[in-house]
Amino acid sequence: MVQEEEKQILEKITPTEEERRLVYGIAEEVRRRVEEELRALGVEAEVRVEGSVAKDTWLRGDADIDIFSLLPPETPKEFLKTRFLDAARKATKGYRQVERWAEHPYLECTLDGIRLNIVPCYKTRPGKWISATDRTPYHTEYVLKRLNEGLKAEIRLLKAFMKGIGCYGAEIRIGGFSGYLCELLTLNYGGFRQTLEEASEWRPPILIDIEGYYEGHPEDALELFQHPIIVVDPVDEARNAASAVKPKRLWEFVSAARQYLKKPSQRFFFPREKPVPKPEQVRKKLLARGTSHIALAFRPPKAPPDILWGQLFKAEQAVCRFLKRKEYRVLRSACWSDEEKQAVLVYELESRRLPAIKRHVGPPVWMTQHSQQFLEKYLGNKEVATGPVIEEDRWVVYLKTGRTDAKNVLKRTIGKEKMGIPKAILESMKKTLKIHADEEICILCENAEFSRFLNEFLVGRPSWLEHNNTSSKT
């Protein structure tokens, strides 16, 4: 029956013959055109299809065609930014083209829902990497050599599972498992089920070293890669293929794996899309909690997604630290963006207002100068409710806070005080920031995606986590 269930899933996630023909057709056509354009420039490049299309491991309707141009090592970096991009543009005339940068520029094109990446890299030997993308051809080669039809299906199941539980993708926004990582795990453990079974029992430190580079001295790998999960890249012993995986995603995968094994369900692969909660529903939910919420809404700076999300997360943390430094009790925070018009940082606080009195710890009495300064500052000071008083060996005062509202504190501080918000975000905030507190947040819920996000933030529970699935009696 379980096998049956996974067969049903495979039927939904394996590309149809039609899709296959289309994808391979486009891939080969664009590959050839890029080759020609480069040849016209007098460049000797090997142009190849890489990634999941080359390996036939992509998920139905989710093809991402990677066309790699393996340039001679002596090619100047400047060439990649200028003439290579021109050639790529010519080769994909008619596509919607967006220039992107990872470590170096590449071209992303879209046509009829199919995505193409035209990527330059250097033709190097392992270990002699010039740019970060140079490993990709070796990745393709490594996986292809070990693949068969059965394993392709297993890989697709694992990718679709990761996708369904929200753990798929190495991009900063997700911080999850890349396609290549899913392939390595499947190869290593022998299949989808086996990967879930093994993952169910993962405990730190997690070290997977398929090629045995660190056999006999795993401590070197643990020392080198300070990440929650280490999967030594078979084509580069100095690289952790799982370095992008955030602890949260790692453990969500582990927990989902356990739940699935206990009671398999299509739900893990195809979560029910929940209806968009109406602003009025959100309002009720917010008020019922009895806590306070603050939302910082602004227009996100223009930047590639990985850059933008990196900055958004940094900004989220910076404001969180600021609020805590000001003695607000932050319960949780999160951020959301459509990557274009709107970005929102959300904070749940025990209360928008400070407690009426706060304890302020001063120097130990034996620090004469500091004690003197502390006394000069606080003796006769109108903000003092109690003290200065000695507790153990230190001076302490209890200060009246005036119950300051976090919304006002943020309003008058952001843009004026350095609090560690990345510069691009701060500039955007200066021009477009709106701060909403409690019910005021509902206005943002007119954006359906934000509304969905906020609702998920409040619920917290992953969609695959259901009550009837935890009982150990199944």
Add this chain to the structure above:
Amino acid sequence: MVQEEEKQILEKITPTEEERRLVYGIAEEVRRRVEEELRALGVEAEVRVEGSVAKDTWLRGDADIDIFSLLPPETPKEFLKTRFLDAARKATKGYRQVERWAEHPYLECTLDGIRLNIVPCYKTRPGKWISATDRTPYHTEYVLKRLNEGLKAEIRLLKAFMKGIGCYGAEIRIGGFSGYLCELLTLNYGGFRQTLEEASEWRPPILIDIEGYYEGHPEDALELFQHPIIVVDPVDEARNAASAVKPKRLWEFVSAARQYLKKPSQRFFFPREKPVPKPEQVRKKLLARGTSHIALAFRPPKAPPDILWGQLFKAEQAVCRFLKRKEYRVLRSACWSDEEKQAVLVYELESRRLPAIKRHVGPPVWMTQHSQQFLEKYLGNKEVATGPVIEEDRWVVYLKTGRTDAKNVLKRTIGKEKMGIPKAILESMKKTLKIHADEEICILCENAEFSRFLNEFLVGRPSWLEHNNTSSKT
């Protein structure tokens, strides 16, 4: 001028000739009578006047006549509890007599405002101590040998200073400097002023070793005595004569010493007695703070003061820990008692009510069994506001608290749940506990002493700490 000021103080604290005659008369008379009574019992005891009367270092109006009976080492402990006390009672006929215990029993007598302690001890050689009081004759001898009229005045100044700033006395309630300790400090530093000057610069670790027992290996003393200040007892290298000093009192003395040296004033020796605040004033003060106060009032158990205060402090801490465990934010706490009819533990909380939602951290996901139990407990649980959700590598839930009132929590828990309150206190509480919150506390302020205590608790600032005294420009 400063010398002049201290002379004025000496005039107030040195016993008059009349007091001296009276005290010495009583001391010699009672000493002789105790000697006779013991002789009548066939006991060969040397009966001597000890303590501040023997050394002529007591403060005017504050005599405490210690009559020590040095018994032969072979005397059975039983004798001390029975026949010795009988003899002491006979010798002090006409006095108000109260039996007291330190390590062993002794008799405290009062007549016309003069206190007498009839104390048994063993006549032993240093280091061969049988009971804790055996050192006293050696303390007297040690100090007497080194004393002169000038030093007596210096000692009286230091004692009066300690008394004025609330740091005098080794009893648990105070946790301050004993008379003997004041004498040792004065002998060590050469005078009152010198002691204040040296104390001004004390920094941890503070080690005073007059006889140089630990010369060349002070680390042994630091290892042996884990106290904030160590004054090695000149008659017993294994005893810290300052072991009773609590950090708070130590550093209050240090700070007061600095303030006094900067601007000497009689205020340090003779603090102004403040008028008793009226319940209505206290009420206003409490409400103005915007925080919550909880007072636990009960009849204290009958016990010698040191035992009682030890238990009160323990109870205060135990309830404080309990409240914190229940997630209340305790700002400060204190306790008060008249040692007879009423004892009160006071707590200032940010709020009597819990924040609406609290974060509850569960096990790391890799602890499979614990995670399973956590999920079973919280999935579908009505108290959950958010979660279970994975944060980093752990399960977390956010729980609705119902904003429980600390007063109610204490009411229904004390006596039912073990929270570390000493047994005698707990028994008293079970019978007599009344819990007052916020304004309700004012009813307790009908007791003037409590009212004064509560007011000082709210003010916090020591009476000797005044604004105009901190400026470094004096």
